[in-house]
Amino acid sequence: MPKRLITITNLAELEQEELRVRRRIKKHEAELMLRVKKLPEEIVTSAIIRLVSGILEGNVLKSVVNFAKKVGENVLSGLFKDRD
Numbered sequence: 001m002p003k004r005l006i007t008i009t010n011l012a013e014l015e016q017e018e019l020r021v022r023r024r025i026k027k028h029e030a031e032l033m034l035r036v037k038k039l040p041e042e043i044v045t046s047a048i049i050r051l052v053s054g055i056l057e058g059n060v061l062k063s064v065v066n067f068a069k070k071v072g073e074n075v076l077s078g079l080f081k082d083r084d
Helices: 011-057 060-083
Strands: none
Touching: 011 060
16 A cells, blocks of 8 residues: 655644544454454364374374364463453
8 A cells, every 4th residue: 555645734634634544543453353353263274174184194193282282272362362
């Protein structure tokens, strides 16, 4: 996104620019929250794929441990996120 250079010459222009920046920040925050909510799904999907591929390759124990680790990290991050 190219940056706009704006010349602010009075209070009304400053207030207008402040509102524009606040709206842009809220939009970016909403996009980030959607990405954060989608991340646990991707972690579980990745862990399942690793588990299945490990079973097919014969590395069952390693795959189970990696799966448990990823799920555990997800659960723990959810617990600490609720405290904020």
